[in-house]
Structures are given as C-alpha cells and as structure tokens.
Amino acid sequence: MTPTATLAGCGLLLVAGSAAALLLRQAWRQRGARRPWLIVAGWLTIAATIVASGWLLGGARGPFVAFALIPFAALLLVAIGVQIRDPNKRPPRELALEPSDRASKAWRGWLRWALAGPIGGIAAMGVGLAYTVWMPGEPQTRMVIGGLLVPVLWGAGMAWTLADNKILRATAVLVGVTLVTFTASAIKGFS
Numbered sequence: 657m658t659p660t661a662t663l664a665g666c667g668l669l670l671v672a673g674s675a676a677a678l679l680l681r682q683a684w685r686q687r688g689a690r691r692p693w694l695i696v697a698g699w700l701t702i703a704a705t706i707v708a709s710g711w712l713l714g715g716a717r718g719p720f721v722a723f724a725l726i727p728f729a730a731l732l733l734v735a736i737g738v739q740i741r742d743p744n745k746r747p748p749r750e751l752a753l754e755p756s757d758r759a760s761k762a763w764r765g766w767l768r769w770a771l772a773g774p775i776g777g778i779a780a781m782g783v784g785l786a787y788t789v790w791m792p793g794e795p796q797t798r799m800v801i802g803g804l805l806v807p808v809l810w811g812a813g814m815a816w817t818l819a820d821n822k823i824l825r826a827t828a829v830l831v832g833v834t835l836v837t838f839t840a841s842a843i844k845g846f847s
Contacts, residue, residue, distance in 0.1 A: 657714065665712035669705060669722050673729030676701035681733065702726060764823055771826055776813035779830045780806045782837030789841045 679698035683691050705726060709718035788802035817826045 662713060665709070665718075666721060666725060668712060669709055669725045670729045670732075672701060672705040672708070673722075673726035674733055676705065676726065677730035677733045680730075767823055767827065768817060771817040771823070771830055772814040775827075775830050775834070776817060777806075777810050779813060779834045779837070780808075780810035782834045782841070783809050785841045786837040789844050 676698050679694050679701060683694035683698060686694065706719055706722045709722035712718055713721055784802040784806040787805055788798045791798050791801075813830060817823070817830070820826050
C-alpha cells in the first residue's frame with residue numbers, strides 16, 4: 657500500500673469518526689423522538705468505520721488505525737467547540753452538591769469507613785484471587801494480573817461506597833462479592 661493511499665484512508669477514517677461524533681453529540685443535546693435514532697446512527701457509523709478500515713488499510717492495520725483515529729476525531733470536534741472565557745468575568749461559584757441530603761448518623765459514618773477501607777479491600781482481594789484461580793493462562797501471568805486488579809478495584813469500591821447514598825446497598829454488594837469470590841476460589845483451588 658502506498659503512502660498516499662494510507663493517508664487518504666486515514667483521512668476518510670477521520671471524516672467518518674467526525675460524522676459519528678457529530679451524530680452522538682446531537683443525540684446528547686436532543687431529548688425528542690429522534691434521539692434513539694441518532695444514537696443508533698452514531699454507533700452504526702463507528703462500526704461501519706471500523707469494518708471499512710479493514711478494507712481501506714488492511715485487516716491488521718485498519719482496525720488499529722480506526723480505533724486510534726475515531727477518538728481523535730471526536731477530540732478534534734470537542735476542541736473546535738472550546739470557548740476561551742475572560743478570567744475577569746467569571747460567574748459566581750456555586751457550592752458543590754452534598755452526596756446525601758439526609759441527616760448524618762454516626763453508624764453511617766462508621767459503616768462508610770468500614771466499606772471504603774477493610775471490607776472494600778477484602779472484596780477487591782477476593783476478585784483478584786478469583787481471577788487468579790479461574791482464568792486460563794500461565795500461573796505467573798494470572799497472579800500478576802490478579803494482583804494488579806486489587807488496588808484498582810479497591811479504589812473503585814472506595815469511590816462508589818463514599819459517593820452512594822444507599823449505604824446498605826453498597827454493604828450488600830461488597831459482602832456478596834466477597835462471599836462469592838472467596839467461595840469460588842476455595843471450590844476450584846489454584847492449579
């Protein structure tokens with residue numbers, strides 16, 4: 657494939673990615689009967705662009721380039737709409753919304769602390785252990801990936817439990833995940 661054909665194919669991918677981003681942005685802004693159709697059209701444009709990239713640039717290179725250029729086209733679309741505001745004419749700042757409008761209770765604070773800390777950490781370790789035990793592949797790879805999952809999942813669980821208004825739901829989910837993952841790991845065992 658010549659460099660000119662490659663550049664032309666990349667240009668077409670950028671145009672198609674921009675069209676998909678425009679459709680999805682219109683769907684984001686509208687609240688009418690057209691909205692579902694715009695969403696479907698935007699995602700179909702993305703899918704068609706990925707499929708067409710294989711024909712334009714080759715089966716291996718095409719989808720790789722499409723997955724890089726479609727988000728880049730969307731980013732360009734966002735960058736075009738950026739407004740630079742005068743720093744001297746700022747609107748007054750509003751206070752951030754509180755996560756919960758209910759009165760604070762001591763047991764809720766302690767439960768949030770326990771969920772964000774030790775219970776969330778144990779649930780994350782359970783998922784990491786279950787990944788290590790149940791996923792196929794070399795044992796060393798499974799252990800490394802399982803170990804790397806733990807801090808990410810612990811942070812996600814921490815953010816979720818601190819932001820969620822329904823603290824009992826978070827408790828049920830984290831305790832349930834802990835029980836299911838450790839039970840599944842104990843049943844299979846590391847082999």
